[in-house]
Amino acid sequence: MSEYTFQDFKKGQPRWCPGCGDHFFLNSLHKAMAEIGIAPSQTAVISGIGCSSRLPHYMATYGMNTIHGRAAAIATGCKVANPRLTVWQVSGDGDGLAIGGNHFIHANRRNIDLNMILLNNRIYGLTKGQYSPTSPRGFVSKSSPYGTVEDPFRPAELCFGARGHFFARAVATDAPGTIEILKAAQQHKGASVCEILQNCVIFNNGTHDSVYTKEGRARNAIYVRHGEPLVFGEHNEYGLMQEGFGLKIVEIGKAGVTMDDILVHDAHAEDNTLQLKLALMGDGDGFPIALGVIRDVEAPTYNDAVEAQIEEVKAKKPYHTFAELLETNDIWEVR
Amino acid sequence: MADSIEIKELDQVVVRFSGDSGDGMQLAGNIFSTVSATVGNSISTFPDYPADIRAPQGSLTGVSGFQVHIGANQVFTPGDQCDVLVAMNAAALKTQYRYAKPNATIIIDTDSFGPKDLEKAAFQTDDPLKEMGIDPDRVIACPLTQMVKDCLADSGMDVKSIMKCRNMFALGLVCWLFSRDLDIAFNFLREKFAKKPAIAEANIRVIQAGYDYGHNTHSSAANVYRIETRHKVPGRYMDITGNKATAYGFIAAAEKAGLKLYLGSYPITPATDVLHELSKHKSLGVTTVQCEDEIAGCASAVGASFAGALGVTSTSGPGICLKSEAMNLAVIMELPLVVLDVQRGGPATGLPTKSEQTDLLQVLFGRNGESPMPVMAAASPTDCFDAAYHACKIALEHMTPVVLLTDAFVANGSGAFRLPDLNDYPAIEPPYVPEELRGKWTPYMRAENGTRYWAVPGREGFEHILGGLEKDDKTGAISTNPENHNLMTQKRAQKIANIPVPDLEVLGDSEDAELLIVGFGGTYGHLHAAMDELRAKGRKVAMAHFRYINPLPANTAEVLSRYPKVVVAEQNMGQLAAWLRMKVDGFVPAQYNEVKGQPFVTGELIKAFEALM
Numbered sequence: 001m002s003e004y005t006f007q008d009f010k011k012g013q014p015r016w017c018p019g020c021g022d023h024f025f026l027n028s029l030h031k032a033m034a035e036i037g038i039a040p041s042q043t044a045v046i047s048g049i050g051c052s053s054r055l056p057h058y059m060a061t062y063g064m065n066t067i068h069g070r071a072a073a074i075a076t077g078c079k080v081a082n083p084r085l086t087v088w089q090v091s092g093d094g095d096g097l098a099i100g101g102n103h104f105i106h107a108n109r110r111n112i113d114l115n116m117i118l119l120n121n122r123i124y125g126l127t128k129g130q131y132s133p134t135s136p137r138g139f140v141s142k143s144s145p146y147g148t149v150e151d152p153f154r155p156a157e158l159c160f161g162a163r164g165h166f167f168a169r170a171v172a173t174d175a176p177g178t179i180e181i182l183k184a185a186q187q188h189k190g191a192s193v194c195e196i197l198q199n200c201v202i203f204n205n206g207t208h209d210s211v212y213t214k215e216g217r218a219r220n221a222i223y224v225r226h227g228e229p230l231v232f233g234e235h236n237e238y239g240l241m242q243e244g245f246g247l248k249i250v251e252i253g254k255a256g257v258t259m260d261d262i263l264v265h266d267a268h269a270e271d272n273t274l275q276l277k278l279a280l281m282g283d284g285d286g287f288p289i290a291l292g293v294i295r296d297v298e299a300p301t302y303n304d305a306v307e308a309q310i311e312e313v314k315a316k317k318p319y320h321t322f323a324e325l326l327e328t329n330d331i332w333e334v335r
Numbered sequence: 336m337a338d339s340i341e342i343k344e345l346d347q348v349v350v351r352f353s354g355d356s357g358d359g360m361q362l363a364g365n366i367f368s369t370v371s372a373t374v375g376n377s378i379s380t381f382p383d384y385p386a387d388i389r390a391p392q393g394s395l396t397g398v399s400g401f402q403v404h405i406g407a408n409q410v411f412t413p414g415d416q417c418d419v420l421v422a423m424n425a426a427a428l429k430t431q432y433r434y435a436k437p438n439a440t441i442i443i444d445t446d447s448f449g450p451k452d453l454e455k456a457a458f459q460t461d462d463p464l465k466e467m468g469i470d471p472d473r474v475i476a477c478p479l480t481q482m483v484k485d486c487l488a489d490s491g492m493d494v495k496s497i498m499k500c501r502n503m504f505a506l507g508l509v510c511w512l513f514s515r516d517l518d519i520a521f522n523f524l525r526e527k528f529a530k531k532p533a534i535a536e537a538n539i540r541v542i543q544a545g546y547d548y549g550h551n552t553h554s555s556a557a558n559v560y561r562i563e564t565r566h567k568v569p570g571r572y573m574d575i576t577g578n579k580a581t582a583y584g585f586i587a588a589a590e591k592a593g594l595k596l597y598l599g600s601y602p603i604t605p606a607t608d609v610l611h612e613l614s615k616h617k618s619l620g621v622t623t624v625q626c627e628d629e630i631a632g633c634a635s636a637v638g639a640s641f642a643g644a645l646g647v648t649s650t651s652g653p654g655i656c657l658k659s660e661a662m663n664l665a666v667i668m669e670l671p672l673v674v675l676d677v678q679r680g681g682p683a684t685g686l687p688t689k690s691e692q693t694d695l696l697q698v699l700f701g702r703n704g705e706s707p708m709p710v711m712a713a714a715s716p717t718d719c720f721d722a723a724y725h726a727c728k729i730a731l732e733h734m735t736p737v738v739l740l741t742d743a744f745v746a747n748g749s750g751a752f753r754l755p756d757l758n759d760y761p762a763i764e765p766p767y768v769p770e771e772l773r774g775k776w777t778p779y780m781r782a783e784n785g786t787r788y789w790a791v792p793g794r795e796g797f798e799h800i801l802g803g804l805e806k807d808d809k810t811g812a813i814s815t816n817p818e819n820h821n822l823m824t825q826k827r828a829q830k831i832a833n834i835p836v837p838d839l840e841v842l843g844d845s846e847d848a849e850l851l852i853v854g855f856g857g858t859y860g861h862l863h864a865a866m867d868e869l870r871a872k873g874r875k876v877a878m879a880h881f882r883y884i885n886p887l888p889a890n891t892a893e894v895l896s897r898y899p900k901v902v903v904a905e906q907n908m909g910q911l912a913a914w915l916r917m918k919v920d921g922f923v924p925a926q927y928n929e930v931k932g933q934p935f936v937t938g939e940l941i942k943a944f945e946a947l948m
Contacts (some may be wrong), residue, residue, distance in 0.1 A: 012812075016478045046638070049803070056800050057813065064641060065802035066634075067664050073631035074661075077638030077646065078792075080599045085642060085792055103634075108625040246508055276365035298605040306624075317618035322590045325583075325619060326754050329573040330523060332373040 002037030003241050005029035008192060009040060011060040021172035021198020029055075029088075029117075032182035038086050043087045046075040048095035051126045051200075052119035054067045055090045069099030072107040075114050086186070093134040097153050101133070101313070105162035110302040111190040115182070118155055118193060119172075121200040127193075129187060129203035141203075156279030156294065159193045167207050168293040171211050172198035177223070177291055184293045190301045192326060196200050210282075211289050222288040224278060226267040226296065229259060232288050239263070240278075247277050249287065253316045267296040274327050349414030350509055352502070353431040354423025355392055356385060356399045359502035363421075364401030365749075366506055367757065369574050370519045371405040373902065378574070379404045379716075379860065380749045381413035381934065384688060386741040393447075393455040395448035397429045411860035411867075412750060413717075415936045419512065423479075425456035425463055426734045432467055441469060442508060444501070444606045477548065479504050486544045500541040507545020517546060522848055568753065577716035577745040578605075581649075581675060582612035584723025586619060587627055587755070589645045591724075592731055592763035597639035598623040599632040600649045601690060604687045605698040609649040621703035628646075633658035633674065640670045641801065643791035644697035645727060649675040652694045655686065655701070663702040665736040666827065668801040669779075669787040672736035673726050673767070674698075676745045688934030690743035695910040698738040699885060705824045709733075709833040710885040712740040712856030717750045724760060727748040731765045733789045733834050740884075742906075744934050745857035765789050768797055779823075780813035785830040836883035838890045841897075843870060848877035851898040852947050853924065855881040855911050861935035862904060868941055874948060881911065892919045902927055902947055 009030045016022045023046050033043065043061040047053035050070035056063030062085075067279045075089040089107075096104050096118045107114060123141065125129040130143035134155065138147040166188045168181035175187050178196065185192035197208040206212075210220040222232035222240070230240040232251065239262035241250050250257045267273065273297040282289030350367060352360040361382055368378045383400040390397030404414040422428035424447035435441065444666040453463060456587035460466050464474060485506050487497045490857040502633065509518055521539050528535035531855040560619025575583070590597035600610040614623045622644075633648040640646035650658060655676050665672040678694045698710050709729050713722035719741055726739040768788040781787055782909050799811060807814035808822055841851075843866050848860045854862045869876045875889050879894050881887070895901055895915065904927035912926050927943050929935065 039795065040798050041432075042793060044642070044792050056802070059800070062797055063800040064638075064668070064800050065800060065804065066637075067660055067803045068629065070634040070661060070664075073626065074638035074641075075636035076624070076626075077597060077599055077635030077640075078632070078642040079594060080635070080646035081639035082642035082792065102627050103631055107633070253822070257410035306622060308818060310620055310622070313621070320618055322583075322587045322619070322757055325586065325616060326573070329574050329575075330369065330526060331571050331754065332369075332519075333571050334375045334569055 004034045004037055004039075009033045010058070010061050012058050013196045014058050014308060016051060017055065017202055019201040020051070021196070021200070022055065022119065024175070025119060025178065025196050025198060026058055026171040028178035029182060031175070032171070032179045032186075035179065036162055036186050040298060043086045043088070044078055045090060046071050046078060047090040048100060049126070050092040050095045050124070052092040053095055054335040059302055065208040067281045069095055070103065070118065071095065072100060072103035072114070076103075076110075076112050077108055079114055079308055080303050083113070083307060086115075088115045088117065088315060090117045090119070092125075093118065093122060093132045094124050097155065097158065098133045101158075105158065108162035108164035108191045108193065111165060111299055111301045113189055113304070114191050116191055116193045118195045119198055120155065120195055121198050121204055122152075122203035123200050125200050125203055137174055155193070155195045156282055160276050160279070160295070164191060164292075165295065165297045165299045166192035167195070167295045168192070168273070169195045169197065169279070171208060171217065171221075171287075171290050172196050172213075173212055173292065174217065174291070181293055184296060188296055189304075191298055211291070216266065217291070220282070220288055221291050222281075224265045224267070224290050224294055225245065226265055227292065229264050230278070231262060235279055242274070247281070247287070267293050268298075269321070270297055345585050346408060347404065347410055347414075348419070349402060349404045349417040350419045351400055351402045351417035351431060351434055352419070352421045352505065353398055353400040353427040354502070355426070356390065356397050357392070358400045358423045359499060360399055360423070363502040363506040364403050365514070365574070366520050367509060367522050368403045368405065368749065369523055370510065370515050371403070371513075372572060373519045376405040376872065377408065377410045378751050379410050379413045381422075382746065382747050391455075392425055393424055393452055395426045395430055395456060398427050400434070400872075401430055402434070411863040412934065412937060415938050423501065423505065425452040425458060428463060428467070429456045429458065432469070438473065440475065440512070442475045442477075442505060445476050446478050446480035447565065450495045473510070482544060482548065483541055485941065486541055487537055492537060501536055503541040504545035504548075507542035508662055509547040509548045510542070511546045511549030517542060523591050527651040543896060544913070549782065566605070566892065570753045572751045572753055574749050575716060575717060575747045576608070576718075576747060577713065577719040577741055578608035578677065578747070579612050579744070580717055580719035581713070581723045581739070581741060581751060582609050584720040585613065585645070585647055585673070585727060586616060586621060587720070587729030587760070588763060589621075590619070591757060591760060592645060592727070592765065594688070595637060595644040595733070596621045596647065597644040598647045598649065599626050599635035599639065600624070601626050601629045601632045601654065603629070603651045603654050605647045605679055606654070606675065608746070609675060609677070619892065626829045629654040629657035631662035634862055636672055637661050637665050637670060638922060639669070640672055641668075641792070643793070645671065645673070646729060647673045647675065649677070651677050651679045653872040655694060655697055659702050662708065662736050663704065663706050664803050666706045666708060667704070667803055667805070669827070670801070671730040671734055673723075673730050674736060674738045675723075676738060676740050678740060678742040688743060690857065690934065691930060691932060692740075692742060692858070692906040693910070693930065694740065694762045695855070695884070695907065696913065699914065705828065705830045708885065709735060709737045709831055709834060710740065711883055712881065713736065713745055714856065714859035714882055715750060716745055716748045716882060717752045718859075718882075718900045719745065719753070720755065728761065728763045728823070729834055731763055732786070733784075733830060734766065734789060735831060740856055743858040760854065767791070773797070779806055779808055781826070784833050785826060792794060796848065832886050834886055836886060836888055838896050839879050839881065841877050841879050841894060843874040843877040845877050847875050848898050849875045849900060851895070851901045852876065852944065853881070853895070853901055853903045853911070853915075854905060855884060858904065858906060858935055861937050861940060864937045865940035865944060868937065869944060874945070876944070884911070884914065887918055891915070892922075895919055895922050895924075899919065900947060903942060904935070906935070
């Protein structure tokens with residue numbers, strides 16, 4: 001049992017718009033941290049710039065609300081320099097994937113033990129409504145009055161492309177689903193990306209409407225859990241099967257389909273092919289949106305490797321102080 | 336060719352080794368300077384290498400040089416022009432001859448002056464010496480390649496490996512010219528190639544052969560030189576480049592402060608050697624992260640400092656452009672950070688391997704908002720150690736980013752470094768939040784000198800948020816209150832202004848100089864040499880050199896107004912002069928500015944300064 005309650009992680013009065021997805025996420029984060037049970041003093045929450053990047057101000061932990069796009073880079077230095085800290089990095093879709101895209105992919109590639117939260121509302125809110133790198137093609141915004149002419153990033157694809165080992169997704173209004181993936185992210189050693197689908201009531205209202213309510217999720221989402229069959233629907237009447245190079249939706253009990261035919265989720269599979277297919281579902285393709293931990297594969301972390309290498313070299317090399325280092329050079333004496 | 340040998344006692348001598356990039360000129364130069372330093376001569380070296388990735392062999396753009404200045408008394412620069420030029424091929428003679436004094440001795444490998452070599456070096460005739468107007472009496476022309484082949488014929492080595500020893504023949508010849516003790520060179524090679532004793536012995540044989548060749552032929556040279564050491568400072572020494580000394584300074588400071596050293600960096604010429612050096616020393620717990628870009632190099636160092644380490648980032652001017660944002664974050668968050676800028680030629684990619692002082696105003700002012708930042712500049716390769724140490728001390732004790740400026744000249748040059756004893760260095764004591772403030776502490780509470788306290792994550796009861804948004808002076812919460820912003824701006828400025836720095840030292844004729852020479856950073860040696868020569872001619876000259884540029888030493892205005900004439904000499908269009916004019920009322924100096932990517936030439940400085948007097 002954890003010795004903390006969510007109150008131990010709460011601070012201040014959030015200033016987000018009423019109804020903003022950030023409120024929902026913040027509550028879930030407080031609860032998840034309490035359940036995880038790591039002391040506020042051992043926790044650092046590091047964000048960039050944007051509406052969601054205000055989040056560290058509402059945490060009773062150590063934290064930094066830094067500069068636009070650099071949260072992952074700053075969190076990297078923080079974790080490598082002090083691996084005992086639990087480090088959460090919080091960014092929006094603009095902060096994390098546009099200006100901070102380079103740091104996002106490299107934190108994943110290096111596999112630094114960070115919990116990387118991507119709050120995705122597909123819009124720039126703080127600058128008052130421009131399209132973001134996750135806005136769909138044709139999206140009309142203040143900076144795209146005739147619709148965008150570019151394709152969006154799909155965060156999972158970027159994470160997997162950068163050789164990410166953990167990817168999970170939740171809807172901000174779904175507290176149990178959010179808490180579950182946050183705990184799994186903390187459990188996972190290495191870079192853990194959690195995409196949170198959330199609404200911007202002012203500039204992009206309804207962007208995740210299909211899954212924003214419990215009823216919507218029952219119809220339009222599938223909760224994936226490692227080791228369990230991939231079924232969905234209000235009565236779990238549908239399932240996913242593999243067909244050729246793709247997935248197909250089947251109705252269980254119809255056309256001879258039984259539970260034994262349904263694909264069983266394997267979040268631990270090293271090969272991410274099917275995990276990626278799950279992660280990319282629901283983009284107007286008739287498939288449900290996958291929620292939960294989609295990929296969770298153990299791999300060596302950068303920070304552990306850095307520490308291990310230091311210990312290894314310490315054991316091998318005979319010099320450990322500055323004075324001893326000097327003696328390793330060609331020295332001559334002038335008398 | 337000359338018939339007689341004259342042994343000359345010299346105060347100083349400059350030797351330039353030049354050849355193809357792959358000819359090992361740097362190693363030959365290094366050994367020669369180490370051998371000289373070991374007998375107590377003062378040394379200063381400068382490598383001049385091409386920017387081309389790998390220019391075609393024997394081509395004009397592929398020539399690399401290494402200049403060594405040795406002296407009986409202290410030498411301050413690698414020297415304007417050389418007394419001995421080693422040219423390993425025709426292209427080297429063509430491009431490097433301009434660095435030779437009119438009466439210099441020239442050593443050439445005649446085996447590298449064939450028709451093809453002459454063509455690659457763009458000679459028009461088959462007599463390169465005549466074509467360049469070089470007096471053959473000054474030339475030691477030897478079939479160097481053939482002699483190296485003969486020397487190692489029974490070694491069992493392949494031709495490629497044998498050819499790699501050519502540099503050692505030239506070194507042996509130069510050692511004979513200057514009556515150097517070969518045993519020191521032999522020991523150097525045996526240690527360098529400890530794991531490949533056969534290579535060491537082959538090199539040693541070739542050095543001996545070069546030496547013997549000089550001795551047996553009296554080497555057709557007009558002069559043999561001796562440089563005796565006059566003023567010895569007893570102690571134990573090593574040869575060190577500026578970049579290595581900088582890395583050592585960071586290591587020493589972290590050890591003194593009891594902190595982990597974290598370097599976030601991205602490869603960039605001419606700063607990369609600092610990353611290389613620090614990456615080697617994991618046995619001291621040094622952590623280096625080669626980041627995805629310059630931005631992350633600096634940003635991750637800020638993160639490391641937040642987490643309680645000494646965060647350092649190393650780069651050159653183009654990297655500063657990218658790091659400015661995170662440097663500014665460290666300003667407003669008031670976290671320690673050391674930013675090393677090894678200046679090169681600009682703008683943009685500019686002259687990556689060449690040296691300038693053109694980033695001064697960039698590091699002083701190149702950030703949005705009011706963003707005060709201490710700036711220091713190292714004066715010489717060995718001074719990089721002290722400068723790096725003190726940059727860390729200021730950053731940690733005053734909770735601020737600090738810029739340390741060096742340049743390609745200082746970073747790649749080397750000097751004899753007297754091994755420091757850390758007990759002689761001042762303590763480094765960061766302002767950790769005192770325990771008695773528990774329960775009352777807010778992030779922007781300040782110690783008496785205006786410095787914010789440091790609460791390192793992991794310490795229970797001091798959890799707090801820092802960030803790039805302006806904060807309330809009292810509560811540490813985000814604030815857009817106009818009075819508060821004004822107050823915080825002033826407090827940040829005052830904190831930097833309060834940092835104590837040593838007084839400006841006046842060298843030379845401090846009492847009655849008719850001209851004060853002012854400079855900063857890596858031009859120290861050349862300005863000092865110019866002052867010495869002017870004084871030797873009977874002129875009254877003094878010199879003041881800035882190592883601390885922001886804040887300026889307290890006696891700056893007093894020193895600058897003490898002399899009838901002041902010249903600010905710098906390798907830019909007048910950036911230090913502009914800064915001093917801004918800071919010192921009514922100060923209007925003469926200026927000497929040069930932006931060639933090359934070190935100052937002492938002779939040219941003297942001419943310019945004489946014209947001012």
